[in-house]
Amino acid sequence: MKQYLLRFKRQQLVIIMLQIALSALQILSAMSLAPIIDALVRRDLAGIIQWCGISLGIWLLTILNDYILTVYETKIIRLMNNALRADFASTINTYSIAAFNQTDSNQYISWLNNDVKTIEENGFKSFYQLLNSVLTAAFAIGALLFYHYSLALVAIFFSIILMYVPKLFNKIMDHAALQLKNANSQFMSQINDLIGGFTVFKNHQQTITFRQRIIQASDKLGQTNVTYTKKIEAVSDGIGTLSIFSQIFTTGWTAFLIFNKLVNVGVVGTAANLSGLLFSNLSKITTNLFTMRSVQTILNIDLVKQATTETVPHSFNKQLKLHDLSFSYENKPVLKQIDYIFNKNGKYALIGKSGVGKSTLLNLISGQLTGYQGEIILDKQIVNDCASEIEYVEQKPYLFNTTLRDNLELGAHVSTTTLSQICHDLQIDTFMTLDTKIIGHGQNLSGGQRQRIALARALVHRKPIIFLDEVTAGLDEQSAQQIESRLLQDPDLTLVMITHHLTDQTRKQLTGVLDLSVD
């Protein structure tokens, strides 16, 4: 967490200055009580009015300072949250597609949502509260010293006890925090699964199960929350009790000093206030230290850079060669000793009966699956995969809920003319414009339409090799033929397309056909 605070050093300095001012004002407010009581004892009405005015002025300044500080802290927390999310995104960016797919997507959502919220609440906000508590406690001791050294000594004695006792519970609290984090992430995963399958429940008249499962998931999370709260409250209430005892003792000690005429009568109220401020802030310090520890646990687990195989760009000038390539899912062999060469700018069909492993082969080459035997060779260089050279247009491509233009550009700037031409070639302009917004990730579009949008995306970004998984399957014969011809006539494109319906016209234009059904 420290690294995020330090990234905004100048801003933290401003916060510290505002915190110092706030703590000093809080202590001055407490101290302004003593002269009022002393004036009362002297029956000095003017003195009472004067000190009441000063006290009110200090309070108004305290409130103003608190307002400025809270708003400024929130602004800096926003910057730190951005940095944190950017780091999570960078961690995800280092993953290869296969490594990314190995983890449930809820885990990533949980990083960017739950974890960032927890770090904000238990980390950044706790740190600022801690800062305020430390400063207020230090000023309170200073003020007690101002009245009598023995008051400061009593305060320091109890402070040490109050700071030490909670350390005995560190392990229990760490464990509780981790359990809560896991429960949150499990809850997200369950809810996502249920929401994703809502239509299944609805279609089978099982909406009651949908509701029950949501309640079950909610209750499970609630139970962990109760356990967590029980632990944290037991510790903080224990500390609270100790703090009240310390406060009462300090007040008693002040009464003893007044009795012996060592301090003025007015100090009794102020000392009670100051010790109240001191001990309540000490308990806050320990609670905040606890919560901040849990943040480090999250950061250690999630932001530790995991060893992944990054997508490495290779050169592709001549050929993509598969040598003796075999692959099994668990113990189920799918591909056996495939040998094949795809030449640059060649056009290929990948055929074979359903389930023979066509998608699996393309997933291996494009780096979405790992763990094969044999070799993938790009221009004589053995590579793990060709992820950076390939655009794989899958059967169920992912579309973002934004405009068609944004889905095609993905943040890059491409001229409207180029985009319009590609949309025209792929007949996308027959059902939407560049500014049409896609909703429900394309649920209102047919499978074929979604695939054509993904194909357009591939053409916009011009990767040297395009893999197509039956992109034209959902189209009428004429449109399918037109789109295939457009791709087959592109001289700078290496094309591999899975197809179940290889027409004679298409076959004539191909460089080769890889039939996986043939042993």
Ligand SMILES: Nc1ncnc2c1ncn2[C@@H]1O[C@H](COP(=O)(O)OP(=O)(O)OP(=O)(O)O)[C@@H](O)[C@H]1O
């Ligand atoms: N993730 C997976 N885990 C286990 N087995 C899988 C997995 N994905 C696919 N399979 C199995 O591997 C075999 C090959 O599947 P694949 O999708 O590659 O076939 P395909 O030739 O593309 O089929 P289709 O033409 O029907 O799309 C099938 O028997 C399938 O059941």
